[in-house]
Amino acid sequence: MVGKLDPDDLAAFVLSRTGAPDDDVEMGPAYGEDAAAIRFGDRLLVASSDPLSLARERLGTLAVNVACNDVAACGADPRWLTNVVFLPDDDPETLDVLTDQIDAEARELGVSIVGGHSEYVPALDRPMVSMTALGAADAYVPTGGVDPGDRVLLTKGAGIEGTAILATDFREATGADATTLRRAEGFFEEISVVPEAAALRGTATAMHDPTEGGLLAGAVEMATASGVRIDVDRDAVPVREETAALCATMDVDPLRIFGSGALLAAVPEEAVDDALAALDDAGVAASEIGVARETDAPGVDLDGERVGSVRDDLYDLWE
Incomplete structure (x- = not known):
């Protein structure tokens, strides 16, 4: 495995x-x-x-x-x-x-x-x-610092790293046109989250870099480490055109593929506008994708359905 x-x-x-x-x-x-x-x-x-x-x-x-x-x-x-x-x-x-x-x-x-x-x-x-x-x-920002009521932000979009990998390691299998592949491969230039992390570290209660298993795995880790339930709205998650296209042809979920290039951050409700403004000043797009709730069963609910353990969808393509 x-x-x-x-x-x-x-x-x-x-x-x-x-x-x-x-x-x-x-x-x-x-x-x-x-x-x-x-x-x-x-x-x-x-x-x-x-x-x-x-x-x-x-x-x-x-x-x-x-x-x-x-x-x-x-x-x-x-x-x-x-x-x-x-x-x-x-x-x-x-x-x-x-x-x-x-x-x-x-x-x-x-x-x-x-x-x-x-x-x-x-x-x-x-x-x-x-x-x-x-x-x-000066101060450590944990994964497990999410408080009930915090809003969860995602920078850039889901599956940034996974999209670039699909466009390179699986270039021929995607059957995508040259323009889509070129744009998707360019996502490798957006893998760093150093700028957005610096912009948010004074505001965020928690931050996490979703890698293997993508956005959903990262959210599960954040919720479990924090002892909260994070409710995620799939429609609120930004998915780029290239990501949607390549994931559709390869039958993988954009929310379950390598997610480096995006940053998950939890911020208090009253600080959301300031956090989004700080990200905008840093030239980083971001969206509010969910909210943390108090719970006896920490984890992630995606559109009301509980997300279990997350295995990255790309692994099946390599095996």
Whole structure:
């Protein structure tokens, strides 16, 4: 099976085994949380690690952004990266493309690559990158900070990353015209959520970067970590024309495919207008897509129907 660990296995075998306690750890491993936060003087050091292997054509681009997005979604400014690169064979051309993408994206974000490791692993059938991003913050913004009554905002749209992957890894299978594919591939240039996270971190009670499983998986993690029910209105979720077209031809749900490029944020009802104005000033489109409710059964209701565990729809296309 491809995908994240079952929450029960995660709790039993990972989150219960976190080594020696440390009073300087403000946020350690927890379900749904994007990053750790460690007190460092009068500030916080925020760190997040993410592996990627499936998006072949822009693996380096995505690896940098996914790690930096997690740090940004927790209220920090991404500043440093370490990366581990595993290659299935001695292939300098693949290494050249991959590291060129990593370098270019890090420069675009103003982030320094400070270390890592590279090696050949013949047991792999595709390259794998594991990236760790670090940055400094004045305050940690959790995934699990949503309060009942908060409004849930989504920036840009659902399935931004997944759309770009469909346009590249599955280009021929989509049967889409060249113009649609070119526009959809251009979504790779919008994967960063650093600008919108910076605009919202003073207002949001919680932020989360929806990646694997898309918007719905991200919302489930946010709701569960917060102990609330989030009611999501599908019609309120922005879905771009290119996303709708490619998802329709490949029979996948835009709300259930890789969602990097969008940011989920919960804000108090009275702060919605200010939050949307701040995003507009940052040049980022956003929509209110739902509301948090008090509940004894945390999770997500989509148009009144409970959403269970979410497996990314793209996995079936790779298998």
